[in-house]
Amino acid sequence: MTPEIVAWLAQDGITNGAIYALLALALLLVFTVTRVIFVPQGEFIAYAALSLALMESGRVPGTIYILLAGGALAAAMEVASAVRQHALARLPRILALYVVLPAAVAGAVWWAVPRNLAQWAQVLLVLAMVVPLGPIMYRVAYQPLASASVLVLFIVSMAVHYVMMGLSLVFFGGEGLRSRPFSDGQFQLGVLNVSAQSLWVVAASLVLIAALWFLFERSIYGKALRATAVNRVGARLVGIPANLMGQLSFLLAAFIGAVSGILISPITTLYYDTGFIIGLKGFVGAILGGMVSYPLAALGALTVGLLESFASFWASAYKESIVFTLIIPVLVWLSLRSRHVEEEEQE
Amino acid sequence: MSATLEVRELSVCYGKVEALHRASLRVPEGSIVTVIGPNGAGKTTMLGALMGLLPYTGHAEYAGADLADASVEARVARGLCLVPERRELFGELTVEDNLLLGAFQRHTRGDRTVGADTEAVYQRFPRLQERRRQLAGTLSGGERQMLALGRALMAKPRLLLLDEPSLGLAPRFVREIFHIIADLHQTGVSILLVEQNARAALQVADHGYVIETGEIVLEGTARELAANPRVVESYLGGGASA
Numbered sequence: 199m200t201p202e203i204v205a206w207l208a209q210d211g212i213t214n215g216a217i218y219a220l221l222a223l224a225l226l227l228v229f230t231v232t233r234v235i236f237v238p239q240g241e242f243i244a245y246a247a248l249s250l251a252l253m254e255s256g257r258v259p260g261t262i263y264i265l266l267a268g269g270a271l272a273a274a275m276e277v278a279s280a281v282r283q284h285a286l287a288r289l290p291r292i293l294a295l296y297v298v299l300p301a302a303v304a305g306a307v308w309w310a311v312p313r314n315l316a317q318w319a320q321v322l323l324v325l326a327m328v329v330p331l332g333p334i335m336y337r338v339a340y341q342p343l344a345s346a347s348v349l350v351l352f353i354v355s356m357a358v359h360y361v362m363m364g365l366s367l368v369f370f371g372g373e374g375l376r377s378r379p380f381s382d383g384q385f386q387l388g389v390l391n392v393s394a395q396s397l398w399v400v401a402a403s404l405v406l407i408a409a410l411w412f413l414f415e416r417s418i419y420g421k422a423l424r425a426t427a428v429n430r431v432g433a434r435l436v437g438i439p440a441n442l443m444g445q446l447s448f449l450l451a452a453f454i455g456a457v458s459g460i461l462i463s464p465i466t467t468l469y470y471d472t473g474f475i476i477g478l479k480g481f482v483g484a485i486l487g488g489m490v491s492y493p494l495a496a497l498g499a500l501t502v503g504l505l506e507s508f509a510s511f512w513a514s515a516y517k518e519s520i521v522f523t524l525i526i527p528v529l530v531w532l533s534l535r536s537r538h539v540e541e542e543e544q545e
Numbered sequence: 546m547s548a549t550l551e552v553r554e555l556s557v558c559y560g561k562v563e564a565l566h567r568a569s570l571r572v573p574e575g576s577i578v579t580v581i582g583p584n585g586a587g588k589t590t591m592l593g594a595l596m597g598l599l600p601y602t603g604h605a606e607y608a609g610a611d612l613a614d615a616s617v618e619a620r621v622a623r624g625l626c627l628v629p630e631r632r633e634l635f636g637e638l639t640v641e642d643n644l645l646l647g648a649f650q651r652h653t654r655g656d657r658t659v660g661a662d663t664e665a666v667y668q669r670f671p672r673l674q675e676r677r678r679q680l681a682g683t684l685s686g687g688e689r690q691m692l693a694l695g696r697a698l699m700a701k702p703r704l705l706l707l708d709e710p711s712l713g714l715a716p717r718f719v720r721e722i723f724h725i726i727a728d729l730h731q732t733g734v735s736i737l738l739v740e741q742n743a744r745a746a747l748q749v750a751d752h753g754y755v756i757e758t759g760e761i762v763l764e765g766t767a768r769e770l771a772a773n774p775r776v777v778e779s780y781l782g783g784g785a786s787a
Contacts, residue, residue: 283614418645418652425635425646432633435596436696437621437650 199511205390207507213396213465214479215503216403217458221480222499223410223492224451229484230427231447233348234340237355240477241362242455244470246328247463248366251375253320258311260369261327262304268334269300275338296334303327317378325456332452333445340448341441359474366470374472379464399461406457407496410450414492423447479506479521486528547609549574549704549735550595555603557587557594564590566759567603572704572737577730579738579746579767581780582756588739589630591756592706595737596620596627608703622650624703630712632693636682640673643681643692647699659699666695669725687718694725704735711742723749743780747771755780 221239228236249259273296280288303326310323339358343350383394413420426433426443434440459473466472483499502521509520550572557565565587572578580588594601597617605612607625615623635643644666645652648659667674670691676684681692690710697705710726711719719742727749730736740746747753753770755763763773770776 418649421638421642421646422649424638425642428635428637429633431598431629431631432635433646434598434617435621435627435629435633436647437618437700438646439616439618 202390203511205388207511208504209390209392209396211504211507212500213399213503214506215500216400217462217476218480218483218499218502219496220403220406220454220458220499221477222483222487222495223407224454225477225481225484226487226489226492226495227410227423228447228451229489231423232336232340232344232444233351235348235352235355235481236451237352237359237474237477238335238362239451239455239480240473240475241359241366242328242332242452242473243459243462243476244366244370244468244473245331245362246324246456246459247377247468247473248370248375248459248470249327250320250324250460250463251377251468252370253307253311253324254317254377255375256311256314258308259324259327260365261324261331262300262307264365264369265300265327265331265334266304268331268338269296272296272334272337275342296337300330303330317380321460324460325453328456328459329449329452332448332450332455335452336445336448341444344440344444363471363474366473370470372470374467374469375463376467377460377463393465395461395464399465402457402461406454410492419446475518479503482521482525485525485532488532547574548572548606549608550737551604551606552595553604553606555591555594555601555605557590557599557601564759565594565601568756568759568761570754570761570764572735573752575730575733575735576751577726577736577738577749579740579750579753580756581740581743581746581753581770581776583779584741585758586756587759588756589708590759592627592629592708592737592739595706596625598627618650621700624701625706626697626700626702626704627706628693628697628708628710630708632689634681634684634689634692634696636680638681639678640681640684640692641677643696644673644699647696648701650700662699662701666698669698669728670695687714687721690714690718690722691725694722698729702734704737705729707736707738709740710738711740711745719745743776744771747781 225236225239228234245261249261252259273292276292276296277289280286280292307323307327310319335358339354340351343354379395380398381394385392385394385397414424422433422438423443423446426438426440430440479502480499483502484495486498486501487494502524505524506517506521510517513520548571552571553569554567555565555569556563556567568591570578570580580591582588590599593599595605595612597615597620608623612620635646644663648662651659672688673691673695676688681689684692694710707726710722714722723745726736726738738746738750747767747770750767753765753767754761755770755776763770763776765773771781
């Protein structure tokens with residue numbers, strides 16, 4: 199192995215690792231706030247990437263139907279609960295959020311597709327289509343069961359994942375798609391030929407991570423999310439609405455998933471089910487970080503990216519197995535450690 | 546005098562076990578009412594039900610409106626705040642952020658006076674100001690109680706439910722906490738105080754109830770209760786001190 203190959207593999211690993219790090223942060227956020235293991239994270243990657251590719255080829259992505267139907271379902275549930283609680287004053291807000299907004303987005307996409315807008319405008323439309331699916335998913339699938347056990351919520355996650363993947367196959371078809379790169383440039387970095395798209399990926403990940411940090415440290419909603427994560431009862435007692443925090447964490451996770459999908463779709467050909475395996479690697483990263491700390495999760499995800507890249511050089515047939523095998527020693531170590539923590543809490 | 550809180554025949558069950566049986570009580574506007582009784586009598590259960598953490602049967606009316614359908618958030622928005630026995634602080638956030646989040650609903654309603662209230666809390670608890678950048682999890686027991694009280698005050702409560710504020714505190718802190726409770730009363734906040742430390746509770750309260758095995762067995766003005774032979778024997782003799 200020559201130094202050039204090491205550098206090349208490292209570049210590849212860091213690009214993928216940056217995406218895994220974003221996904222790991224989103225998974226950790228959702229888990230600590232809502233106790234949901236967010237299996238459908240990968241679907242947001244696929245939905246965003248495939249929607250963008252379809253729009254670029256001049257077709258209307260089926261995502262808008264999913265958005266309209268999901269919004270209608272969430273609206274129906276909200277209206278039912280408003281009627282039960284005699285809170286009819288909430289109706290206009292419910293309709294605006296779950297019916298008018300999705301309809302407006304769908305209309306904008308219809309209008310935009312034949313006009314072949316600039317790429318940044320298409321990216322914004324894709325975000326507007328995919329990101330609202332996060333809060334809608336929380337409202338429809340998770341909120342009614344918000345106080346259930348982690349295991350029950352995990353089973354819900356698996357179900358949601360299969361439903362979303364099935365819809366993905368229906369609306370996007372089985373063929374792989376790729377979108378245009380943001381810029382075609384190549385940079386010479388020492389011996390390395392770095393594509394502009396990899397730089398986009400790394401830069402966008404860093405900006406997003408910084409933005410998340412800023413949100414958690416500086417804004418009251420970010421602090422409320424952290425408060426809900428550290429003490430659910432305390433958060434209720436100061437009047438932080440658990441449902442709003444759940445929707446907010448899903449909104450952020452959907453945004454991160456969608457951005458990840460948009461970033462990688464020019465580099466990788468994505469299929470309707472590719473998102474899952476990418477999301478799973480983010481999950482491995484979060485587990486390597488112990489599912490508690492954001493910096494450790496990001497570091498864990500970067501490790502996954504690098505390991506995957508080097509594994510694909512030495513033993514490409516086993517690349518996935520090597521990455522997922524990494525979980526076993528970590529889980530053994532964590533389970534030894536967490537029993538100790540429980541004992542401490544019981545005192 | 547109009548009542549801030551009017552509770553009639555409140556019962557709470559954990560499965561088949563009834564932890565609170567048809568309890569009725571009243572907190573008049575601007576007064577301190579205490580509920581005393583031994584461990585496990587149902588005091589914490591009652592506060593949990595009033596705060597919306599536990600389902601109950603019976604009737605509870607706060608500020609003239611039925612509480613039955615109100616969520617915990619809605620109760621906080623209406624000025625009903627619980628300082629729980631376990632404090633339930635945000636251990637991994639700073640003292641300052643804990644206080645800030647106490648005013649979460651006021652922030653989201655666009656209230657701009659939150660900063661001034663933080664200063665007021667620091668004036669009341671200078672110790673918290675010294676530790677404002679410290680994580681709440683690193684505070685001592687007394688400081689944690691102060692922070693829990695301060696965090697509840699940030700919501701601008703009309704009725705404070707205090708669950709065992711003196712529990713586990715050194716006598717010096719117990720005096721300080723009861724001093725603060727008496728002081729809060731001056732600002733017009735009504736207080737429902739649940740305590741095992743009956744002597745200290747009856748000293749600050751206007752009115753009191755005695756609860757035993759889930760039922761209210763005695764009630765009267767704080768002075769009457771303090772003189773009642775049964776109360777003296779069970780709750781004021783020997784053990785309790787402040």
